[in-house]
Amino acid sequence: MKLLEIRNLTKRFPIEDSIFGKPVKFLKAVDDVSFEVDKGGVFSLVGESGSGKSTIARLICGAYHATSGEILYKGNPIGRTKTDYRNIQMIFQDPDASLNPRKNVFSIIEEGLRIHRLGSMRERREKVLTILDSVGLDRSTIKKFPHELSGGQKQRVSVARSLILQPELLVLDEPTSALDVSVQAQMLNLLGDLQKEFSLTYVFITHDLKIVSQISDHVAVLYLGNIMEIGPVDQIIDSPLHPYTQGLLESVPQPDPSKKATNEILRGEIPSPVNPPKGCPFITRCPKAFEACTIKPELKLVGDRRVRCHLYDTGGNSDA
Amino acid sequence: MSLVLEVEDLTVEFRLPEGILRAPDGISFSVGEREVLGIVGESGSGKSVTALSLMGLIPSPPGKVKAAKMEFLGKNLLKEAEKIRGKKISMVFQNPLNSLNPSMKIGAQLVEVLVNHMNMTKPEAKEKSIEIMKNLGIPSPENLMNRYPFEYSGGMRQRIMIAMAMLCNPKLLIADEPTTALDVTIQSQILYLFRELKKEFETSLIFITHDLGVIAQIADRVMVMYAGKQVENASVEDIFRNPKHPYTFGLLDSVPKLIPEKRKERLLSIKGNVPGLLEPPTGCRFHPRCSKAMKICSEKEPPAFSVGSSTVWCWLYGREVANNEVAGN
Numbered sequence: 001m002k003l004l005e006i007r008n009l010t011k012r013f014p015i016e017d018s019i020f021g022k023p024v025k026f027l028k029a030v031d032d033v034s035f036e037v038d039k040g041g042v043f044s045l046v047g048e049s050g051s052g053k054s055t056i057a058r059l060i061c062g063a064y065h066a067t068s069g070e071i072l073y074k075g076n077p078i079g080r081t082k083t084d085y086r087n088i089q090m091i092f093q094d095p096d097a098s099l100n101p102r103k104n105v106f107s108i109i110e111e112g113l114r115i116h117r118l119g120s121m122r123e124r125r126e127k128v129l130t131i132l133d134s135v136g137l138d139r140s141t142i143k144k145f146p147h148e149l150s151g152g153q154k155q156r157v158s159v160a161r162s163l164i165l166q167p168e169l170l171v172l173d174e175p176t177s178a179l180d181v182s183v184q185a186q187m188l189n190l191l192g193d194l195q196k197e198f199s200l201t202y203v204f205i206t207h208d209l210k211i212v213s214q215i216s217d218h219v220a221v222l223y224l225g226n227i228m229e230i231g232p233v234d235q236i237i238d239s240p241l242h243p244y245t246q247g248l249l250e251s252v253p254q255p256d257p258s259k260k261a262t263n264e265i266l267r268g269e270i271p272s273p274v275n276p277p278k279g280c281p282f283i284t285r286c287p288k289a290f291e292a293c294t295i296k297p298e299l300k301l302v303g304d305r306r307v308r309c310h311l312y313d314t315g316g317n318s319d320a
Numbered sequence: 321m322s323l324v325l326e327v328e329d330l331t332v333e334f335r336l337p338e339g340i341l342r343a344p345d346g347i348s349f350s351v352g353e354r355e356v357l358g359i360v361g362e363s364g365s366g367k368s369v370t371a372l373s374l375m376g377l378i379p380s381p382p383g384k385v386k387a388a389k390m391e392f393l394g395k396n397l398l399k400e401a402e403k404i405r406g407k408k409i410s411m412v413f414q415n416p417l418n419s420l421n422p423s424m425k426i427g428a429q430l431v432e433v434l435v436n437h438m439n440m441t442k443p444e445a446k447e448k449s450i451e452i453m454k455n456l457g458i459p460s461p462e463n464l465m466n467r468y469p470f471e472y473s474g475g476m477r478q479r480i481m482i483a484m485a486m487l488c489n490p491k492l493l494i495a496d497e498p499t500t501a502l503d504v505t506i507q508s509q510i511l512y513l514f515r516e517l518k519k520e521f522e523t524s525l526i527f528i529t530h531d532l533g534v535i536a537q538i539a540d541r542v543m544v545m546y547a548g549k550q551v552e553n554a555s556v557e558d559i560f561r562n563p564k565h566p567y568t569f570g571l572l573d574s575v576p577k578l579i580p581e582k583r584k585e586r587l588l589s590i591k592g593n594v595p596g597l598l599e600p601p602t603g604c605r606f607h608p609r610c611s612k613a614m615k616i617c618s619e620k621e622p623p624a625f626s627v628g629s630s631t632v633w634c635w636l637y638g639r640e641v642a643n644n645e646v647a648g649n
Binding site: 048049150151152153180181182183184185186188189192207208209210211213214215233234237238247248249250251252253254255256257258259260261263264265266267269270 | 362363473475476503504505506507508509511512530531532533534535536537539556557560570571572573574575576577578580582583584586587588589590591593594
């Protein structure tokens with residue numbers, strides 16, 4: 001069953017006004033993005049900074065309004081049912097910025113229940129304690145303030161806060177980027193366990209392909225607000241088709257001294273989204289660019305996945 | 321191989337109102353000519369403070385640097401760091417935007433280094449800066465001299481920082497997490513630049529990072545640090561093929577892999593959190609999180625044991641010594 005369907009989603013931000021205050025110049029952060037998330041699945045959005053991945057997360061959670069396109073939740077436009085935004089919760093990258101430093105752990109986690117007027121004081125307390133157990137925090141944490149906790153513990157509190165309303169969909173925006181390696185592994189294991197325990201659906205946003213490979217079923221590779229390649233994770237990580245996905249994978253430093261990269265992989269940098277290149281968004285850095293690339297390619301079906309690249313115009317017969 | 325840097329029993333002490341904090345605490349290492357020493361560890365392991373102490377940049381008070389030996393090409397760094405840093409030893413930091421002056425043109429910042437350290441005139445310094453940037457493959461350096469740092473991307477600013485560090489042709493370059501703030505594709509470009517630079521300038525390098533992938537790509541030898549202590553010193557091949565210390569093991573297992581066989585498998589993580597350094601655990605600092613901890617681990621700090629070509633600070637490799645200790649007590 002499709003829990004979430006994104007159709008032709010576009011978000012533009014005004015960046016320059018005319019002297020009469022009418023916006024004249026726009027930054028296209030998300031450009032005609034469509035994807036579907038199965039119930040119980042883990043869908044990853046991966047890309048470098050400026051690729052629009054966090055904007056998509058905020059659009060799903062209703063923090064931004066889309067310029068055009070639709071977001072369907074269980075087949076209906078999102079936000080139509082009152083409980084939609086209770087069923088969708090978000091976890092942010094930096095727990096220092098997303099936890100209120102003046103509230104203790106109990107009131108941080110309980111706040112959602114209070115706002116939605118669920119349960120009596122005693123029931124809410126009981127619920128908070130149970131959720132602390134599920135995320136692997138000691139019950140004594142309840143009286144502590146965020147500054148008394150380590151980075152990993154703080155992120156566990158964020159997870160507990162998002163789970164207290166028993167959501168169906170979690171949108172996770174780089175939840176492990178601020179953590180140390182050993183704590184990151186604990187967090188990834190915890191997220192995997194919780195997903196099974198509460199039959200959750202994840203939209204997982206990250207820049208780290210190792211984490212994509214570890215946690216997700218499906219993945220979309222974003223570049224300048226466009227999906228470049230989208231499909232099952234096994235296919236995309238093990239045999240990437242798009243030159244950008246290939247470059248991204250080769251750029252991941254391998255923890256193996258015999259696999260030292262010997263040449264520069266992708267030259268240049270991601271262009272500014274204010275002045276995106278004409279034609280294929282990746283044309284400025286692509287090692288395989290040719291004449292056709294001055295016209296923007298469509299997302300085309302190649303096997304089980306879709307690829308935005310003229311190399312596959314003939315339906316995947318091209319040699320990559 | 322002759323040594324560029326030799327450090328023995330280095331301790332940096334901070335006297336804080338809450339108590340005395342030591343990180344690093346009694347570490348020893350050396351860097352050979354044209355060698356890359358990788359220092360890897362999680363936050364709070366003392367890797368950045370180690371770098372700053374080599375540069376003589378620990379503020380005193382509250383900090384105090386102590387060492388049995390801290391020698392750079394025969395000179396005592398404890399006494400002469402101010403004369404040596406910037407010229408013979410230079411440093412690249414994590415965030416290039418914080419280390420470049422935002423209100424000065426890039427050219428002026430580069431020229432300043434050469435005028436102060438090498439007694440060059442401004443036109444000479446300008447010519448030399450452009451030459452170095454050309455060698456490092458920075459596009460259109462003439463144009464760049466007249467611009468401000470904010471006009472450039474993070475990757476480009478980091479390249480400028482590296483060029484600035486290389487201006488005086490240092491014998492030792494210390495890079496503290498130079499790629500952590502960058503995107504993966506830019507990170508691989510910067511790592512490539514460091515590798516080229518080693519060939520071009522015959523510089524030794526100390527490379528600090530928390531990313532084991534980056535270490536494998538750049539280092540010749542590796543020092544693993546945990547909670548202010550060094551736990552393992554070994555060649556990069558030994559660290560990845562034949563790790564000895566349970567912490568090194570755990571760290572390697574914690575990294576998600578790209579290979580399909582491991583996909584969706586639970587990661588073997590290290591339990592617990594990094595301890596606070598004001599009251600570090602007794603004995604071996606890793607014992608509360610160690611899956612192989614023995615009785616002695618919580619009682620006595622492990623000395624250095626040589627295993628093959630590696631040096632390990634772990635009682636697992638000194639069972640005989642450990643038994644004698646217990647019997648002696």
